[in-house]
Amino acid sequence: MPKYWLALFIPLIIACEHNSYDTGDGRYSYLQADIVDAHAAxxxxxxxxxxxxxxxxxxxxxxxxxWATTPDSTYRALLYYGKVTDHTTEAIQIARVPVLKSVPTARIDTIFTDPLKLESAWMSTNRRYLNLQLGLKTGRQDGVDNKQVVSVMHDSTSATGTSMPTIYLQLYHRQNGVPEYYTVRQYVNIPLDDIKETTQIRLTVNTYNGIVTRSFVIDR
Structure with missing residues (x-):
């Protein structure tokens, strides 16, 4: 795999489980979740x-x-946390969210677009990331230790006349022989900081229900 390839190796389950029921001011009474920029002290x-x-x-x-191996660094993460008082809270659970920088399709020897579930796709409020919630089918099989690979490819950028530039992205997914017994949820982020002008993004994903294309406009 080339060194410029940023991929996500599956399975990785991001979940927050709480089996008891809390009332009043219990630890989970104010439970909420956000994708965040997490600082490693x-x-x-x-x-x-x-x-x-x-x-x-x-x-x-x-x-x-x-996974936060470098001090004084920032990572994308999914944070489950409790009640906030004076900007302070307790982390109930925190899990890393992979950041997938797009790779030109011309640099990829074999393109895989095996189907998966696109459960949600949205632009972050600060316009710095495109957030994806994926559903990946996985499972275990004796004697098989294959890993799925997820990444992002970009085909081209186009602009016609006075229209805004359009970047065409496609999700890369290689099932790689992993059994498809059940679905796990996985969040991934696509960074947008390198885009310096108002631009449209068209993201194409091969899902179990067919090809899905989502469009987003980044205002700069």
């Missing part, structure tokens, strides 16, 4: 996050995150 320790709306969330105690 030290290796494996997240001390604060910024939501896509710009809200600061200080974590007390610091959240443990084995």
């Amino acid at each position: 030290t290796k494996g320790q997240i001390d604060y996050c910024h939501t896509d709306k710009g809200d600061l969330l200080k974590l007390s105690p610091h959240a443990k995150a084995d």
